[in-house]
Amino acid sequence: MAVKGTDIVKKLPDLGKKNCKECGFPTCFAFAMKLASGGATLDKCPHLSPEVTEELEDALSPAIKLVTVGTGDNALQVGNEEVVFRHDKTYVHPTGIGLLISDTEDSAKVDEKIKKISDLQFDVVGINLKADLLALKCDSGKKDTFLALVDKVCKSTGVPFMLICEDADILLAARDICADRRPLLYPVTKNNIDKIIPAIKEKPGPLGVKADSLEELIPLTTRLKEEKIDEVVIDPGSKDLMEAINDQTFIRRAAIKQGFRPLGYPTIAFPGTLAKGELKEILVASALVIKFAAVLILTDFDEFGLRPLLMQRLNIYTDPRMPLSVEEKLYAVGEPGETSPVLITTNWALTYFIVSAEIESSKVSSWLLVKEAEGLGVLTAWAAGKFNGDSIAPFLKRSGVEDKTKTRKLVIPGKVARIKGELEDALPGWEIIVGPREATEITGFLPGYAAKLKN
Numbered sequence: 001m002a003v004k005g006t007d008i009v010k011k012l013p014d015l016g017k018k019n020c021k022e023c024g025f026p027t028c029f030a031f032a033m034k035l036a037s038g039g040a041t042l043d044k045c046p047h048l049s050p051e052v053t054e055e056l057e058d059a060l061s062p063a064i065k066l067v068t069v070g071t072g073d074n075a076l077q078v079g080n081e082e083v084v085f086r087h088d089k090t091y092v093h094p095t096g097i098g099l100l101i102s103d104t105e106d107s108a109k110v111d112e113k114i115k116k117i118s119d120l121q122f123d124v125v126g127i128n129l130k131a132d133l134l135a136l137k138c139d140s141g142k143k144d145t146f147l148a149l150v151d152k153v154c155k156s157t158g159v160p161f162m163l164i165c166e167d168a169d170i171l172l173a174a175r176d177i178c179a180d181r182r183p184l185l186y187p188v189t190k191n192n193i194d195k196i197i198p199a200i201k202e203k204p205g206p207l208g209v210k211a212d213s214l215e216e217l218i219p220l221t222t223r224l225k226e227e228k229i230d231e232v233v234i235d236p237g238s239k240d241l242m243e244a245i246n247d248q249t250f251i252r253r254a255a256i257k258q259g260f261r262p263l264g265y266p267t268i269a270f271p272g273t274l275a276k277g278e279l280k281e282i283l284v285a286s287a288l289v290i291k292f293a294a295v296l297i298l299t300d301f302d303e304f305g306l307r308p309l310l311m312q313r314l315n316i317y318t319d320p321r322m323p324l325s326v327e328e329k330l331y332a333v334g335e336p337g338e339t340s341p342v343l344i345t346t347n348w349a350l351t352y353f354i355v356s357a358e359i360e361s362s363k364v365s366s367w368l369l370v371k372e373a374e375g376l377g378v379l380t381a382w383a384a385g386k387f388n389g390d391s392i393a394p395f396l397k398r399s400g401v402e403d404k405t406k407t408r409k410l411v412i413p414g415k416v417a418r419i420k421g422e423l424e425d426a427l428p429g430w431e432i433i434v435g436p437r438e439a440t441e442i443t444g445f446l447p448g449y450a451a452k453l454k455n
């Protein structure tokens with residue numbers, strides 16, 4: 001629940017009436033309003049007491065904390081969400097998908113899983129989709145066995161990881177092997193929290209807090225908050241899918257609608273504990289991607305389970321206000337040369353992928369110019385004035401297509417045949433060819449057209 005400027009101003013010096021202007025704003029009220037909208041930071045006012053600063057920092061922080069697991073380019077960030085429903089605005093940090101490795105699995109299986117997490121990557125609409133972390137679990141109860149696994153994984157991959165062990169001594173010993181990689185430590189429970197707190201204050205890093213219910217979770221996160229530890233993900237210990245959906249929904253609503261800080265953390269769930277069998281596990285994970293889980297740890301997956309789950313995540317975490325788009329540039333489809341056809345379309349991802357797939361199907365290597373049009377389809381882009389002679393001509397000139405081909409014929413989508421004249425005026429020396437209206441007609445059109453180009 002966002003804090004209001006009118007509430008902030010009451011906390012400023014002299015109840016917001018000092019108006020000394022040292023923050024760069026004409027009044028305390030103006031500063032408070034900017035703070036509330038995220039346009040200013042607290043450090044601009046030099047007259048705030050440490051207590052008020054802390055109180056306002058807390059009030060201004062996101063309803064759901066941002067948590068970072070790992071370091072560098074591979075780090076996984078979850079949380080920081082501002083809305084309950086995706087259509088209210090957008091979700092910002094996609095659910096982290098993790099793969100579990102138990103220290104009771106044999107060496108070959110461990111190697112297979114390490115390889116799997118780096119090999120199973122999919123490019124979809126120009127976006128790389130992949131799982132995000134490894135979760136190393138101590139099932140053996142043996143310190144040496146678990147530490148050997150952690151050491152091995154730490155040395156063999158750069159992906160972020162999570163350490164899971166009920167025994168806090170083993171968990172912290174494992175953490176010490178790789179503390180600089182900021183692993184997520186799990187579970188912090190009412191039984192081990194006293195041991196974990198000093199260790200995490202000494203070497204800060206993210207924690208996974210687990211309880212058997214929401215009610216038991218709240219005192220644990222409250223205690224951590226008192227200790228100024230708030231890089232936390234929470235596990236309400238749901239017993240089945242229905243309970244998990246209820247818990248996840250309650251947590252999200254309490255954090256965002258009610259501003260209830262003890263539950264203002266990203267969540268973690270283990271679909272394998274809610275359903276048995278790989279397919280059911282993926283289905284449960286799919287439901288929890290929709291219903292607010294920030295981290296999901298799977299016992300195993302293959303391409304056929306992971307790919308649809310990642311697609312699901314892509315759909316849920318795509319900003320509904322922004323059409324998916326691809327980069328504006330000249331694309332080579334196949335291995336085009338100097339006499340290959342040149343076509344143009346807009347940068348709506350769906351348009352680009354359908355058109356390029358149809359060109360590939362025609363087996364005629366071609367140059368495809370993709371014009372930036374704010375992710376709109378051809379006809380809509382034309383209607384919005386983003387796909388016409390005036391905008392296409394300068395793009396074609398800077399695209400470099402004239403250096404790559406001797407062809408001076410440009411195929412435009414049949415739906416915008418009306419821009420042929422203005423485009424020829426804007427592109428002297430180019431002949432504009434009106435191509436098929438529908439992408440599906442490209443395979444019938446291109447072979448004959450390419451043959452004519454060569455003659």
Ligand code: SF4
Pocket residue numbers: 012013018019020021022023024025026027028031044045046047
């Ligand atoms: S610096 Fe602080 S006290 Fe002065 S006007 Fe700004 S908010 Fe008010």
